[in-house]
Amino acid sequence: xxxxxxxxxxxxxxxxxxxxxxxxxxxxxxxxxxxxxxxxxxxxxxxxxxxxxxxxxxxxxxxxxxxxxxxxxx
Numbered sequence: 001x002x003x004x005x006x007x008x009x010x011x012x013x014x015x016x017x018x019x020x021x022x023x024x025x026x027x028x029x030x031x032x033x034x035x036x037x038x039x040x041x042x043x044x045x046x047x048x049x050x051x052x053x054x055x056x057x058x059x060x061x062x063x064x065x066x067x068x069x070x071x072x073x074x
């Protein structure tokens with residue numbers, strides 16, 4: 001996760017952006033793991049295309065939610 005995608009400007013580590021996003025994803029039913037500002041996940045090897053689409057939708061929603069929250073905090 002980065003604050004500015006074009007400039008690849010990182011978040012202040014004290015904001016714990018990826019950690020906050022993983023908590024949001026957990027509430028949405030997906031377990032992920034923050035590694036700094038990187039979000040790791042391990043989908044099942046037998047996941048269907050529909051399940052992968054659901055995983056991607058949850059990740060996207062989790063990141064968007066946290067980005068909006070953080071933009072309002074600044």
